[in-house]
Amino acid sequence: MDRQRDPVADDARGLVRAGVLLLTVTCAAAAYRSVAAGDAGSVAFVTVSYGALLLLLRFLRAYELAQALEEAAAAERERLRRKVWALCTLLTAMFAWKVASVMPWPVATGVWAAAAVTSAGGFVLMFRQRRP
Template sequence: MEDQRQRVAGVDAAGGGLGGAGAVLRTATCAAATYRAAAAGDVASVAFVIVSYGALLLMLRFLRAYEVFPPEAAVRREGLRRRVWALCTLLTAMFAWKVAGVMTWPVALGVWAAAAVTSAAGFVLMFRQRRP
């Protein structure tokens, strides 16, 4: 347990300032987008921003936990990888839905195809490829 705490401290110390600045900027941007959408009365956009921000935070938290857990905790790491892939797929689908909504149907079809290929490739790379 102590070794795990030292790893967390080492990871936090390595990029603490830049990571903190990114978190502040990400939060401020999402708050501004939520405020603008709420002021315009666009409930769907408010929900989109809140859900995508929450999914991004969860994904980053799971990625950090994956980095910290030792390779011996293979079952725990596998569960974290599954969660990260599911959240990446959710974010990909959400952004494809938003982008495809403002495109013509042939371009929207291309956006959805790209999202599907990206998610499928992520699945293959994360779960089906052999590791050394």
Template sequence: MEREQRGGADGTAVLVRTGLIALTLTSAVSAYRAAAAGDLASTAFVAVSYASLLLLFRSLRAYERLPPPWEAADQRARLRREVWALCTLLTVLFSWKVAAAMPSWPVAAAVWAMAALTTAGGYAALFHGP
């Protein structure tokens, strides 16, 4: 029984590592192509997005490993704030890129409105939910 549970955890660890390797490789290729083209804004976008995702994954993993809520309430609150801030940063970054590619300003405004609603919904879920 214990071996089956450990095997499932090992399978999950392999998937996580594979995903992180894929994320790292695609980010490196994207940053290289943007830098080779002389596009500093895109290079910065890739670097900040990649770093933010790594920090988000680290924060979520730390949250998963915390002791029960009654023992680590302060740590949980800090990690919730950290997760929300990183998710908000990523939402803003991707909205910026998507809105810039939209054909007209009303469509770009709709992208930003959806980003604002997503951010507000995340805040409500993390800080005012059950």
């Protein structure tokens, strides 16, 4: 069965590719500057956050494509939902750690509190809300 091409989906794919290319170039430049400065922690941060973002995009796309009505697909969507939440929580914690490290302690406490509330809120919305 031939699938008809959707021009809107083709445009979206092009935007996603352009975004991933921009993300790759930006991360490569950040990693290069961190290596040149001898900052191994920043190299690790850039590398892990880049990998997590790519995995997040991959899992979100797989979640979109999974059939919602089949029982086996429903289990796969649930696994993908867990992976998406875990990656979002990882990225939130990593960026909170990076930002909080350069802030005075009262502001750093607020940054960590915002990260915790964001992750907890995401958990509630993704797993505890009743779905129609």
